[in-house]
Amino acid sequence: GAGVSQSPSNKVTEKGKDVELRCDPISGHTALYWYRQSLGQGLEFLIYFQGNSAPDKSGLPSDRFSAERTGGSVSTLTIQRTQQEDSAVYLCASSPRLASYEQYFGPGTRLTVT
Amino acid sequence: AQSVTQLGSHVSVSEGALVLLRCNYSSSVPPYLFWYVQYPNQGLQLLLKYTTGATLVKGINGFEAEFKKSETSFHLTKPSAHMSDAAEYFCAVTPNTGGFKTIFGAGTRLFVKA
Numbered sequence: 242g243a244g245v246s247q248s249p250s251n252k253v254t255e256k257g258k259d260v261e262l263r264c265d266p267i268s269g270h271t272a273l274y275w276y277r278q279s280l281g282q283g284l285e286f287l288i289y290f291q292g293n294s295a296p297d298k299s300g301l302p303s304d305r306f307s308a309e310r311t312g313g314s315v316s317t318l319t320i321q322r323t324q325q326e327d328s329a330v331y332l333c334a335s336s337p338r339l340a341s342y343e344q345y346f347g348p349g350t351r352l353t354v355t
Numbered sequence: 356a357q358s359v360t361q362l363g364s365h366v367s368v369s370e371g372a373l374v375l376l377r378c379n380y381s382s383s384v385p386p387y388l389f390w391y392v393q394y395p396n397q398g399l400q401l402l403l404k405y406t407t408g409a410t411l412v413k414g415i416n417g418f419e420a421e422f423k424k425s426e427t428s429f430h431l432t433k434p435s436a437h438m439s440d441a442a443e444y445f446c447a448v449t450p451n452t453g454g455f456k457t458i459f460g461a462g463t464r465l466f467v468k469a
Contacts, residue, residue, distance in 0.1 A: 284459035
């Protein structure tokens with residue numbers, strides 16, 4: 242079946258602009274995660290959603306970052322007033338349910354802020 | 356707060372040699388443990404996981420890992436390296452005390468020499 246998809250695959254934006262990154266999880270997966278992977282770094286947790294529960298936003302680095310998940314499926318990560326340090330690969334993952342623990346990753350969106 | 360340490364950002368082995376990638380975690384309660392692999396220009400995929408039960412777990416492509424509570428370790432091994440094993444490997448932990456925020460290590464890039 243279809244895996245996790247993310248769009249766009251690449252995004253170049255000017256400093257100060259807002260960007261939206263989209264994630265389509267695997268159908269039926271109730272948990273969804275966002276991570277950031279900077280060059281040469283590991284994955285930095287940003288946020289996760291589980292069903293209708295309040296998301297865990299503890300990893301969002303600043304109030305310029307926000308995410309929503311509509312209808313328990315598609316998620317959008319929004320970065321306002323982008324800065325050069327926001328340049329990274331943004332990864333989305335979904336899981337059948339939180340208690341299954343294993344995550345299925347999308348290919349990522351490479352964001353470059355000029 | 357939980358943390359994950361992967362010793363060695365780069366590991367180089369000869370084809371046919373033993374692969375050993377080290378992972379240590381810090382947590383007052385043993386978490387759930389994972390190894391993910393990221394092949395060049397591909398997304399992350401799960402290699403293996405430990406949640407409960409047998410402490411020696413086997414994964415895909417001949418890899419295995421052993422959870423050692425006394426050493427707070429979850430090292431990844433493979434008896435004989437293959438050229439196709441060249442990739443970046445990430446150790447990750449998820450708490451089993453409520454909450455599902457997953458923390459990843461910085462990653463270890465494995466090089467396999469002919």
